[in-house]
Amino acid sequence: MTEEKLINAVGELIVGEGFESLGVRKVAEQAGVNKTLIYRYFESLDGLIYAYMKKHDFWLNTPLERPDVSDIKVYLKMFYRREIAEYRDNIALKRLKRWELSSDKDFVVEIRAQREKNGVQFMEVMSGFAKVDKEQLQAISALMDAGIVYLAMFAENCKMYNGIDIQSDKGWDQIAKGIDVLIDIMIK
Template structure:
């Protein structure tokens, strides 16, 4: 009985991976136009019944893809020492840029998420919020900056990064920064370093 259970879990894991890989490939190649339960079942070779059983809906499958790849939902909560904190914070925001720019499917799903408000998306946002609050509390403790200040600074950076990365496919230049060239993102990364340095130089 236990053997069957383990085998069943492995089968489910393999099937879920196949579905997540399939929807990632479909969105990357064709956007959302051809996304539907029948197309997913055909391309993945998985029955519609299993798709509904494992993910509830096509939207549930897309939310699961976001959950699997989202930078903040998979952020390792291992905090540095006070001395290493500036480098840690810079790396955190620069890592968000790199991950989102290198995953066109996730970019498209972020745009989809902005236009949705179903239960699955609400849960994703709640999970992100928990990670964000934990990080803000820790940075506040290590620096002595009030949580309210850290929350605003973190929100401005994370929201700006998400917006600019999603914009780069449609808008080549923003405030003179070439979003469609690596040089533009190097400029943004350098700006983040300057911004973080100023925050840490002005600690109380």
């Protein structure tokens, strides 16, 4: 329960005060626990941030085995809608992703490697359903995923992108429908 309080406090502080406000003392105060517990459970503030990212990262928490579905296109359309929803809804995760872009901390490198491993595994499974070759599938999927993450981060400070209101449900529905078209093109 204490670990969970500390992990949640990271997200609360990032949303309330920004990533730059994170510190051992502040996180402990937010969680209502002694700061020595951060060291006991996570070894450091970096360890706690790592735990938050592992708990909330889309690609680290998505089952990647071959889906047992009758319509793979429907499955993939829902998959990307879940990714959109997760990045739109989790302000702390968006801010951590933005911070991560300029970090080379060991735990960030480890998370990137885990995401890459999961992404490659996902591509292996999906390539069995694709009309396009694996390299094209990888490129299209990379663009869709990167676009979702980028636009979700960008939407925090910018209303429009390419004429689409990226701060509105209507704009994100337009993006999701564009992804649907790509899925229809590349999946059998």
